Amino acid sequence: xxxxxxxxxIAKACNVxxxxxxxxxxxxxxxxxxxKEEIRRVAREMNYVPNxxxxxxxxxxxxxxxxxxxxxxxxxxTHEHFAKILNSFKDTVEERGxxxxxxxxxxxxxxxxxxxxxxxxxxxxxxxxxxxxxQQELEELLxxxxxxxxxxxxxKKHVNIASxxxxxxxxxxxxxxxxxxxxxxxxxxxxSEVTRGxxxxxxxxxxxxxxxxxxxxxxxxxxxxxxxxxxxxxxxxALPDRxxxxxxxxxxTAASGLGVMQEMKVRVPEDISLAGYDGIRIAGIVRPRLTTxxxxxxxxxxxxxxxxxxxxxxxxxxxxxxxxxVDGMVEPGESVGVVRK
Amino acid sequence: xxxxxxxxxIAKACNVxxxxxxxxxxxxxxxxxxxKEEIRRVAREMNYVPNxxxxxxxxxxxxxxxxxxxxxxxxxxTHEHFAKILNSFKDTVEERGxxxxxxxxxxxxxxxxxxxxxxxxxxxxxxxxxxxxxQQELEELLxxxxxxxxxxxxxKKHVNIASxxxxxxxxxxxxxxxxxxxxxxxxxxxxSEVTRGxxxxxxxxxxxxxxxxxxxxxxxxxxxxxxxxxxxxxxxxALPDRxxxxxxxxxxTAASGLGVMQEMKVRVPEDISLAGYDGIRIAGIVRPRLTTxxxxxxxxxxxxxxxxxxxxxxxxxxxxxxxxxVDGMVEPGESVGVVRK
DNA sequence: CGCTTTTTCTAAATCGTTTTCTCGCATCCG
DNA sequence: CGGATGCGAGAAAACGATTTAGAAAAAGCG
Numbered sequence: 026x027x028x029x030x031x032x033x034x035i036a037k038a039c040n041v042x043x044x045x046x047x048x049x050x051x052x053x054x055x056x057x058x059x060x061k062e063e064i065r066r067v068a069r070e071m072n073y074v075p076n077x078x079x080x081x082x083x084x085x086x087x088x089x090x091x092x093x094x095x096x097x098x099x100x101x102x103t104h105e106h107f108a109k110i111l112n113s114f115k116d117t118v119e120e121r122g123x124x125x126x127x128x129x130x131x132x133x134x135x136x137x138x139x140x141x142x143x144x145x146x147x148x149x150x151x152x153x154x155x156x157x158x159x160q161q162e163l164e165e166l167l168x169x170x171x172x173x174x175x176x177x178x179x180x181k182k183h184v185n186i187a188s189x190x191x192x193x194x195x196x197x198x199x200x201x202x203x204x205x206x207x208x209x210x211x212x213x214x215x216x217s218e219v220t221r222g223x224x225x226x227x228x229x230x231x232x233x234x235x236x237x238x239x240x241x242x243x244x245x246x247x248x249x250x251x252x253x254x255x256x257x258x259x260x261x262x263a264l265p266d267r268x269x270x271x272x273x274x275x276x277x278t279a280a281s282g283l284g285v286m287q288e289m290k291v292r293v294p295e296d297i298s299l300a301g302y303d304g305i306r307i308a309g310i311v312r313p314r315l316t317t318x319x320x321x322x323x324x325x326x327x328x329x330x331x332x333x334x335x336x337x338x339x340x341x342x343x344x345x346x347x348x349x350x351v352d353g354m355v356e357p358g359e360s361v362g363v364v365r366k
Numbered sequence: 367x368x369x370x371x372x373x374x375x376i377a378k379a380c381n382v383x384x385x386x387x388x389x390x391x392x393x394x395x396x397x398x399x400x401x402k403e404e405i406r407r408v409a410r411e412m413n414y415v416p417n418x419x420x421x422x423x424x425x426x427x428x429x430x431x432x433x434x435x436x437x438x439x440x441x442x443x444t445h446e447h448f449a450k451i452l453n454s455f456k457d458t459v460e461e462r463g464x465x466x467x468x469x470x471x472x473x474x475x476x477x478x479x480x481x482x483x484x485x486x487x488x489x490x491x492x493x494x495x496x497x498x499x500x501q502q503e504l505e506e507l508l509x510x511x512x513x514x515x516x517x518x519x520x521x522k523k524h525v526n527i528a529s530x531x532x533x534x535x536x537x538x539x540x541x542x543x544x545x546x547x548x549x550x551x552x553x554x555x556x557x558s559e560v561t562r563g564x565x566x567x568x569x570x571x572x573x574x575x576x577x578x579x580x581x582x583x584x585x586x587x588x589x590x591x592x593x594x595x596x597x598x599x600x601x602x603x604a605l606p607d608r609x610x611x612x613x614x615x616x617x618x619t620a621a622s623g624l625g626v627m628q629e630m631k632v633r634v635p636e637d638i639s640l641a642g643y644d645g646i647r648i649a650g651i652v653r654p655r656l657t658t659x660x661x662x663x664x665x666x667x668x669x670x671x672x673x674x675x676x677x678x679x680x681x682x683x684x685x686x687x688x689x690x691x692v693d694g695m696v697e698p699g700e701s702v703g704v705v706r707k
Numbered sequence: 708c709g710c711t712t713t714t715t716c717t718a719a720a721t722c723g724t725t726t727t728c729t730c731g732c733a734t735c736c737g
Numbered sequence: 738c739g740g741a742t743g744c745g746a747g748a749a750a751a752c753g754a755t756t757t758a759g760a761a762a763a764a765g766c767g
Contacts, residue, residue, distance in 0.1 A: 077486045119474060127467075
């Protein structure tokens with residue numbers, strides 16, 4: 026790899042100056058087309074590949090986007106919902122000539138803070154996919170002036186791409202309500218904007234329809250924590266006044282809850298109904314298939330990518346604090362049945 | 367971000383030369399400890415962050431590792447098995463001061479070939495997680511002299527970290543056999559080294575135990591292609607001489623096959639048994655839980671990371687073509703029952 | 708005190724680009 | 738024919754770090 030050819034080598038081969046070669050490669054006006062063609066031909070023959078470090082050093086951009094993907098549970102890439110978003114984001118930015126690099130989120134000793142990592146690597150922008158938004162370090166980054174797009178968390182000054190938690194959850198509740206359910210238990214995730222949005226939807230909906238919300242119908246379960254979900258499922262099933270439907274914070278816990286019910290010979294949806302959230306693959310695989318909200322991860326990724334790059338390439342044009350809401354849709358599935366009077 | 371402080375600024379502030387500052391920061395011997403401390407203090411006060419591009423340009427390393435993650439189906443990061451490996455790999459290399467960047471695998475117009483991307487970005491090494499190994503482009507990269515570690519594919523000249531496909535599949539078969547199964551159908555993935563290793567294990571095992579392998583017991587299904595798996599499941603269930611157990615190429619297709627059986631009121635494992643492969647989360651969530659091979663993705667990721675960095679930092683020490691075999695283990699689950707005579 | 712040796716620092720070259728400035732030369736026009 | 742215009746090319750100065758060679762200062766030593 027050491028012997029890579031540089032502009033200087035091409036200049037020598039063509040008997041021109043380095044600057045002329047550079048201009049020819051960048052298609053600048055002040056090189057005659059004859060020379061341009063010759064230089065490019067020679068460059069091709071010599072297998073010239075530009076040196077990213079050199080041009081990034083000289084230019085003021087790197088075409089590299091940093092990605093912060095960190096959450097308590099350390100699920101990282103194995104969190105299917107975020108993986109889907111990231112996949113779509115990656116494709117989008119790649120098409121526009123960018124590359125993505127993960128910020129170091131570990132707690133190794135010599136590690137830089139997010140902001141320092143960004144200064145060090147000169148990322149053109151940053152995508153924050155999943156993180157503890159109250160982390161000191163993250164706030165330091167967000168208050169710097171590097172373009173940032175955040176998924177599912179509203180921040181003044183930054184673009185936010187968010188699923189329509191409130192609206193989607195209402196749609197799901199409407200779906201459940203329309204099938205006759207009135208006693209609806211709700212297991213929500215850990216406190217976060219996403220969780221709060223959905224919880225508001227639940228409380229509003231129940232209130233508007235004059236439905237009771239007893240304490241034993243509302244629980245907290247960390248997202249994707251199947252152990253906890255299983256325990257809660259058992260608790261709910263044991264209630265004297267059992268709900269007719271349980272809403273889970275995500276498809277993984279919902280599928281797991283379903284498993285518990287099957288083990289306990291509680292039939293779904295005949296004896297009890299349940300619904301998940303996200304629309305990951307498992308939702309369509311278990312039987313009965315999960316009723317869930319299918320989030321439009323492709324759209325989220327595309328919009329995040331485009332907004333971020335627009336912010337980078339056309340600073341000041343996008344309005345500050347812009348929030349893009351992406352609607353999900355109810356995936357009917359089979360896990361919510363009709364309640365007969 | 368523009369106003370970042372450089373060595374020159376520190377030099378000015380300390381009234382010393384740039385080179386002295388550089389040496390102080392790199393803890394070189396020929397700077398008095400008094401000056402060293404002063405310079406470092408000032409650097410800290412001025413919030414100095416080195417410029418990655420500049421040092422990478424000057425040095426011969428970037429501490430950046432390229433990752434090639436590409437497969438036909440475009441599942442990319444959403445492929446849980448690979449996501450788990452990547453997660454573990456990322457943590458490992460981060461701890462050793464490296465960062466990972468994805469190679470552009472799209473087919474956008476101006477895209478560079480893998481080799482050119484590596485030359486351009488000056489990656490210190492490359493991890494090939496999942497790719498079409500017969501792709502012209504990949505071969506071009508592999509024949510260059512950049513350190514490469516490949517997952518689950520043996521290549522002379524390169525380090526390979528591989529699950530013990532042959533051994534693991536034999537263990538799974540033994541588990542099934544021990545429970546009385548003699549008529550075992552086998553659905554294998556698309557042709558690849560992984561597939562071939564497992565298929566050999568199946569054929570060898572069946573042969574050694576004098577078990578018949580009728581044509582209707584062996585099928586091909588692309589990994590994670592649930593539609594195809596569902597169709598095959600129905601086909602197998604309809605066979606006049608139905609097998610007592612079906613082995614699927616992965617947990618996703620197995621879980622999906624299980625769903626089909628449930629829909630058809632075929633009881634698992636009473637009427638028929640089945641097993642998956644990989645040990646992803648879904649395996650422990652469906653009921654009955656899947657009998658499967660739990661691959662040690664954490665170990666695979668750690669070893670891949672360490673081997674790659676060793677190759678980078680101590681070239682020539684690792685022997686060429688080294689293959690590391692990582693054993694998986696049988697996860698008993700509940701989807702394989704005992705066959706009674 | 709002179710000489711060598713060691714310590715501590717600086718100047719300058721380098722990595723491979725990009726860009727600005729200048730200059731030579733041809734062309735055009737009055 | 739002389740001055741303005743424009744084109745094409747090169748020289749040189751960046752970008753920010755590292756490193757080498759060498760100079761100045763300090764220390765050791767007979």
